[in-house]
Amino acid sequence: MCEFVAVGISNQRSTAPAIFQRSGLSAWPARNPFLRSFFHATDTIFWVTSGGCSCDLYVEEPPSVDDRDLRAKYQRKGWSLAKTERAVEAKRKRSPLPRPKLDAFRMAVDALVREVGEMRLHAHFYSGSQQEEAIPEPRARTMTLAEFLARQGTFPRDTLVAVNLGDRHS
Numbered sequence: 001m002c003e004f005v006a007v008g009i010s011n012q013r014s015t016a017p018a019i020f021q022r023s024g025l026s027a028w029p030a031r032n033p034f035l036r037s038f039f040h041a042t043d044t045i046f047w048v049t050s051g052g053c054s055c056d057l058y059v060e061e062p063p064s065v066d067d068r069d070l071r072a073k074y075q076r077k078g079w080s081l082a083k084t085e086r087a088v089e090a091k092r093k094r095s096p097l098p099r100p101k102l103d104a105f106r107m108a109v110d111a112l113v114r115e116v117g118e119m120r121l122h123a124h125f126y127s128g129s130q131q132e133e134a135i136p137e138p139r140a141r142t143m144t145l146a147e148f149l150a151r152q153g154t155f156p157r158d159t160l161v162a163v164n165l166g167d168r169h170s
Contacts, residue, residue, distance in 0.1 A: 002053035005105070006030045006129045008043030008120040016046060019111050023099065023104040025050050025057065034135050038160055039120055047130065048108075050101040057101035058123045059154045106153035109163060113145045118164035123157050 007027075009016050020027035030045040032034075039045055050056045067088050074084040112119055126133050139159045144166030148155070155161045 001125075001127060002130075003055045003058045003123060003125050005048050005058050006032075006035055006045055006124075007048055007055040007109075007112075008039040008045045008122075009042060009116055010042045010118070011102065014044070014112065014116050016044070019115075020046075020108050022109040025101060025104055025108065031131050032133065032135070034133070035122065035124075038122070038138055043120065048105065049160075050104075054123065057105040059102055059152070060123070060157050069142075077098045102153050107122055107148065109153065110145065110149060113148075113163050113165060118162055119130055121155055121161045121163060122159070125153065 010110065017027040026049045027046040028049075030047045036045065048054060048057065070088050070091060071084055074087055079087070109119070109121070122138060124130075124135050126135075136158060139156070140162075141156065141159050142162045142164065143151075144157070145163055146166060148163050
């Protein structure tokens with residue numbers, strides 16, 4: 001009943017566990033066979049956690065806010081134009097729940113991508129054991145390290161995201 005982030009790194013000599021540990025996080029082997037089937041065959045896969053799960057270091061992509069739909073919804077409620085505009089603006093500015101370890105995770109990913117050139121990330125909300133639970137086949141996406149950092153470390157759930165330097169791995 002927690003979020004878990006798995007990272008995959010092809011470089012067997014990577015210092016991934018040490019980098020995460022220096023950031024105050026834990027990294028330990030991921031042995032989920034369903035997850036294993038989605039990563040590259042040469043990847044070493046780790047769970048990255050803080051306090052036993054990844055809930056404090058994962059933030060899903062914020063959903064986009066459709067101003068037209070919100071305005072229509074509030075107008076159907078009979079709200080004034082001023083009240084509607086305030087509500088739409090507040091929805092747009094709403095920030096996700098704070099994740100205390102997100103900065104540490106983002107900086108560890110930055111260091112690792114600079115070390116190995118590319119890594120893969122996957123986040124899933126597990127209802128049972130993260131080492132055994134069957135998970136759906138993820139979508140695939142690539143983003144540059146610059147994009148990952150600009151997005152403040154957010155990435156979509158249930159998607160295998162390849163993060164790379166961009167200049168060599170586009």
